[in-house]
Amino acid sequence: MxxxxxxxxxxxxxxxxxxxxxxxxxxxxxxxxxLLATLIGVSVAYFLLGAEFLGAAQLIVYVGGTLVLMVFxxxxxxxxxxxxxxxxxxxxxxxxxxxGLLFLALVGFSLRAAAxxxxxxxxxxxSAGPLGAAFLGVPDDRGTAFLLPFEIVSIxxxxxxxxxxxxxxxxxxxxxxxxxxx
Amino acid sequence: xxxxxxxxxxxxxxxxxxxLLPLVPVLLLLIAATIRNMAxxxxxxxxxxxxxxxxxxxxxxxxxxxxxxxxxxLASFGLSVWGLLNFFEESQTLHDQPKELxxxxxxxxxxxxxxxxxxxxxxxxxxxxxxxxxxxTALMFAMVTGIGSLIFLxxxxxxxxxxxxxxxxxAAHTTRRGRFGRFYLYLSLFAFSMLxxxxxxxxxxxxxxxxxxxxxxxFLIGFYYERKSASTAANKAFIVNRxxxxxxxxxxxxxxxxxxxxxxQDLAEKIAGSQPDEMSHGLWVLMGLGLFVGCVGKSAQVPxxxxxxxxxxxxxxxxxxxxxxxxxxxGVYLVGRCYPLFAPEVFLTIAYCGLxxxxxxxxxxLVMTDIKRVLAFSTCSQLGFMMLALGVGAWTAGLLHxxxxxxxxxxxxxxxxxxxxxxxxxxxxxxxxxxxxxMPITAFTMLVGVLAISGTPFFSGWxxxxxxxxSALGYSVAHNQHALLFFGPLIAAGMTAFYMFxxxxxxxxxxxxNATVYSQARESPFTMTLPLIVLALxxxxxxxxxxxxxxxxxxxxxxxxxxxxxxMSRAFAHSRELAEEHHLAAGGLALLAALLGAGYAWSRYxxxxxxxxxxxxPTGLLANRWYFDDLYDFAFxxxxxxxxxxxxxxxxxxxxxxxxxxxDGLMSGxxxxxxxxxxxxxxxxxxxxxxxxxxxxxxxxxVLWMLSVFVR
Amino acid sequence: xxxxxxxxxxxxxxxxxxxxxxxxxxxxxxxGLLMGVELVLNAANLxxxxxxxxxxxxxxxxxxxxxxxxxxxxxxxxxxLAIFLNFYNNYATVDVDQANESKG
Numbered sequence: 001m002x003x004x005x006x007x008x009x010x011x012x013x014x015x016x017x018x019x020x021x022x023x024x025x026x027x028x029x030x031x032x033x034x035l036l037a038t039l040i041g042v043s044v045a046y047f048l049l050g051a052e053f054l055g056a057a058q059l060i061v062y063v064g065g066t067l068v069l070m071v072f073x074x075x076x077x078x079x080x081x082x083x084x085x086x087x088x089x090x091x092x093x094x095x096x097x098x099x100g101l102l103f104l105a106l107v108g109f110s111l112r113a114a115a116x117x118x119x120x121x122x123x124x125x126x127s128a129g130p131l132g133a134a135f136l137g138v139p140d141d142r143g144t145a146f147l148l149p150f151e152i153v154s155i156x157x158x159x160x161x162x163x164x165x166x167x168x169x170x171x172x173x174x175x176x177x178x179x180x181x182x
Numbered sequence: 183x184x185x186x187x188x189x190x191x192x193x194x195x196x197x198x199x200x201x202l203l204p205l206v207p208v209l210l211l212l213i214a215a216t217i218r219n220m221a222x223x224x225x226x227x228x229x230x231x232x233x234x235x236x237x238x239x240x241x242x243x244x245x246x247x248x249x250x251x252x253x254x255x256l257a258s259f260g261l262s263v264w265g266l267l268n269f270f271e272e273s274q275t276l277h278d279q280p281k282e283l284x285x286x287x288x289x290x291x292x293x294x295x296x297x298x299x300x301x302x303x304x305x306x307x308x309x310x311x312x313x314x315x316x317x318x319t320a321l322m323f324a325m326v327t328g329i330g331s332l333i334f335l336x337x338x339x340x341x342x343x344x345x346x347x348x349x350x351x352x353a354a355h356t357t358r359r360g361r362f363g364r365f366y367l368y369l370s371l372f373a374f375s376m377l378x379x380x381x382x383x384x385x386x387x388x389x390x391x392x393x394x395x396x397x398x399x400x401f402l403i404g405f406y407y408e409r410k411s412a413s414t415a416a417n418k419a420f421i422v423n424r425x426x427x428x429x430x431x432x433x434x435x436x437x438x439x440x441x442x443x444x445x446x447q448d449l450a451e452k453i454a455g456s457q458p459d460e461m462s463h464g465l466w467v468l469m470g471l472g473l474f475v476g477c478v479g480k481s482a483q484v485p486x487x488x489x490x491x492x493x494x495x496x497x498x499x500x501x502x503x504x505x506x507x508x509x510x511x512x513g514v515y516l517v518g519r520c521y522p523l524f525a526p527e528v529f530l531t532i533a534y535c536g537l538x539x540x541x542x543x544x545x546x547x548l549v550m551t552d553i554k555r556v557l558a559f560s561t562c563s564q565l566g567f568m569m570l571a572l573g574v575g576a577w578t579a580g581l582l583h584x585x586x587x588x589x590x591x592x593x594x595x596x597x598x599x600x601x602x603x604x605x606x607x608x609x610x611x612x613x614x615x616x617x618x619x620x621m622p623i624t625a626f627t628m629l630v631g632v633l634a635i636s637g638t639p640f641f642s643g644w645x646x647x648x649x650x651x652x653s654a655l656g657y658s659v660a661h662n663q664h665a666l667l668f669f670g671p672l673i674a675a676g677m678t679a680f681y682m683f684x685x686x687x688x689x690x691x692x693x694x695x696n697a698t699v700y701s702q703a704r705e706s707p708f709t710m711t712l713p714l715i716v717l718a719l720x721x722x723x724x725x726x727x728x729x730x731x732x733x734x735x736x737x738x739x740x741x742x743x744x745x746x747x748x749x750m751s752r753a754f755a756h757s758r759e760l761a762e763e764h765h766l767a768a769g770g771l772a773l774l775a776a777l778l779g780a781g782y783a784w785s786r787y788x789x790x791x792x793x794x795x796x797x798x799x800p801t802g803l804l805a806n807r808w809y810f811d812d813l814y815d816f817a818f819x820x821x822x823x824x825x826x827x828x829x830x831x832x833x834x835x836x837x838x839x840x841x842x843x844x845x846d847g848l849m850s851g852x853x854x855x856x857x858x859x860x861x862x863x864x865x866x867x868x869x870x871x872x873x874x875x876x877x878x879x880x881x882x883x884x885v886l887w888m889l890s891v892f893v894r
Numbered sequence: 895x896x897x898x899x900x901x902x903x904x905x906x907x908x909x910x911x912x913x914x915x916x917x918x919x920x921x922x923x924x925x926g927l928l929m930g931v932e933l934v935l936n937a938a939n940l941x942x943x944x945x946x947x948x949x950x951x952x953x954x955x956x957x958x959x960x961x962x963x964x965x966x967x968x969x970x971x972x973x974x975l976a977i978f979l980n981f982y983n984n985y986a987t988v989d990v991d992q993a994n995e996s997k998g
Contacts (some may be wrong), residue, residue: 022930038899098883
């Protein structure tokens with residue numbers, strides 16, 4: 001029961017609990033808050049794994065960006081009568097069963113996979129510097145660089161930005177249901 | 183890389199190209215017609231489809247197709263003439279190297295490989311395609327393309343009625359669209375199939391061409407398909423031909439099963455070298471008979487001759503091309519090609535079959551009153567002459583008659599067409615008379631044709647008929663029990679002269695018997711009379727040789743003789759010597775018979791006007807064509823029609839439950855399975871996003887589980 | 895972290911994944927669907943980073959991959975929200991069960 005193990009257990013419990021909360025909560029706003037907890041838990045897990053840059057990025061982008069976006073979405077659309085749409089119990093059974101099967105399958109995979117050879121000690125983990133350098137095209141000691149994915153992802157973001165802006169532009173609110181806009 | 187235009191190394195490829203050329207207008211016409219048909223429903227709206235429709239000719243029939251077909255066939259003719267001259271030259275220079283000559287003028291390749299031979303890298307059997315040019319093929323190819331081009335030209339004038347948008351068909355009491363393009367489509371397809379048949383070097387390819395010409399004949403006989411008589415005649419032609427083809431298939435099957443090859447050269451060599459080990463004598467005879475039965479069907483010999491007179495329902499150029507010059511000649515051609523494959527019994531059968539046919543058809547032609555029917559029976563009879571010649575071993579004579587007959591029979595048919603066209607579709611000889619004043623060119627050219635077919639000296643028919651009769655005489659002297667094989671054709675030659683001159687006198691001389699017809703009659707346009715003149719020149723001089731008065735000296739005959747199968751001269755050597763000896767006697771007797779026939783015809787129809795008694799509707803055995811049609815109707819048609827009605831009723835009128843077990847019910851059942859299945863499957867498309875997501879997730883989970891179970 | 899090993903992280907990631915799948919299968923609110931997708935992506939990311947840490951053959955590949963996934967997830971969330979807002983404008987509801995015009 002060394003410190004890392006204890007830390008891991010705490011973080012894992014928190015994250016798992018948050019995820020369950022997302023699934024089970026009936027109010028969409030509560031679900032958003034549970035999601036926040038889950039994302040923060042994952043971020044802490046990244047820190048535990050020695051990926052500090054990634055943990056920080058997770059907090060900034062996911063929590064500070066995506067989650068806020070979703071909360072905005074919830075706010076805009078969560079008007080009166082639609083606040084409490086329910087799912088039927090049979091659907092819960094179906095979804096839950098499916099998820100359970102999936103969980104068992106994945107756990108089975110990971111338990112049966114061969115144990116990896118001796119991992120790196122905590123001191124020799126790569127930090128943010130080599131990561132950033134790899135993105136900028138500087139090859140690391142094994143000769144790999146990731147400039148091309150970086151560029152592709154940047155273009156992709158630009159495209160998505162434009163697309164989202166176009167899709168969400170202000171339009172006349174049509175009175176009839178089903179009339180396509182734009 | 184296969185270069186089809188490498189004429190220097192493989193001059194035979196010119197023939198291959200020439201065969202494929204008529205296929206081009208077929209394809210073009212098909213594509214144009216299909217596109218135009220698809221656009222027709224939208225032709226009166228303002229749309230892209232209507233522009234396409236008007237681009238392809240609009241409501242008018244496709245006229246350029248006709249001109250295009252003519253141009254392509256003329257190109258084929260040019261290539262064939264080039265090939266012919268080239269071949270003659272090379273056959274002279276390479277006279278003593280037959281293998282070298284054959285290698286330059288033939289090629290073949292595997293088309294379909296079947297199985298694999300044990301332990302060897304070659305197929306167990308293969309169907310091949312290939313061509314082989316020899317004297318017979320070269321001459322026939324030139325003849326078919328030449329006469330074909332003339333007939334295409336002629337049809338431009340004759341079928342002018344079809345270029346109108348709507349045509350009133352009086353015989354069928356209906357108004358329909360003009361079909362000019364379709365006519366040339368079928369004609370070009372026919373040209374391609376006939377040429378393919380001619381250059382083929384194996385029985386399989388011949389069979390393909392054989393069937394195709396039968397199909398084209400069906401289309402063309404039934405060209406005016408709204409007329410019940412025409413569509414029935416087309417069916418009859420095809421079905422009777424099919425009976426013959428069954429025999430042909432048997433022959434081909436025996437050949438393939440015994441020898442494993444269908445190539446003519448290979449078969450000839452194997453048969454010459456194999457008797458009696460590989461093939462029992464009975465099987466050999468059977469094979470020959472099978473092949474001959476196919477020729478009986480195609481060349482309208484007794485007992486399968488009933489379709490040819492009815493085939494006159496088609497337009498006259500069709501009768502000229504298909505049922506006079508080329509398609510019916512295919513049977514004779516095949517007999518000539520398969521000569522080394524026949525047993526002696528088969529030759530005798532061929533000769534007697536030809537004898538019966540020539541005699542019976544000539545007798546029927548004596549009483550026919552329709553101008554085209556006379557010519558149809560005449561064709562039947564002349565084909566009988568050719569078969570008889572081939573049966574008694576006169577290979578050259580029979581095939582020479584084939585070539586000359588093509589010219590004068592085509593001339594006669596086209597002339598008849600000119601008469602019919604000029605008299606506004608009057609075909610009955612009893613309504614004509616005195617037409618030579620109104621249609622001089624037609625009358626004169628037809629006279630040339632009549633003289634040729636009667637065997638008048640110096641006309642082409644004389645050379646070939648003389649040779650046939652002298653060969654027949656030689657054979658009957660050599661084998662005295664077959665004397666009928668000489669007397670039959672002799673009498674028939676007299677009858678031929680009689681009925682042909684009867685036709686000419688009734689149509690062109692005397693006083694006109696129908697004033698309306700005579701006043702409306704006029705000479706045909708230039709596109710129709712030019713082919714007549716060219717064919718008349720051909721009927722006169724195609725078989726000339728030097729010296730002109732010697733029947734044996736025909737140039738064409740000599741060229742054909744070079745291509746004769748070698749072993750035949752041995753088998754029929756004795757009768758040939760006798761034929762040489764009695765040559766003049768035979769010629770003299772033939773000439774005598776022809777003069778008697780012609781003289782009798784003149785006395786009855788030419789010198790005086792025919793009496794009313796002579797002009798009444800003929801009855802009796804001859805008018806009913808020896809009752810062959812009635813015999814077949816009684817023996818085969820009634821039974822099969824009754825059976826067909828019974829079978830149809832089973833499907834139509836049983837109780838509803840039983841319908842499920844009929845063939846019709848099974849078909850509908852298959853369809854409804856598909857429909858019901860579709861309706862059930864449709865229920866999965868609910869449009870519910872969550873359901874789709876659920877299915878996705880389910881699939882994912884299943885795949886993962888399957889991977890985890892089966893992958894270690 | 896060396897004593898913890900790869901497997902517990904993978905089990906945690908599997909749990910998050912299963913919750914994400916359960917979420918987007920059962921939720922009727924469109925935004926709820928999106929939350930499920932976010933959970934799935936995070937689970938995958940966690941798996942990647944754990945692999946980067948514990949498999950000596952990979953050093954930073956896992957983290958690089960994870961960064962790219964974060965970026966793409968953010969982009970996708972933006973577009974998805976734009977689509978949902980359009981849907982809300984047209985149908986005046988975010989209940990995905992009302993989006994059944996593709997019924998065939």
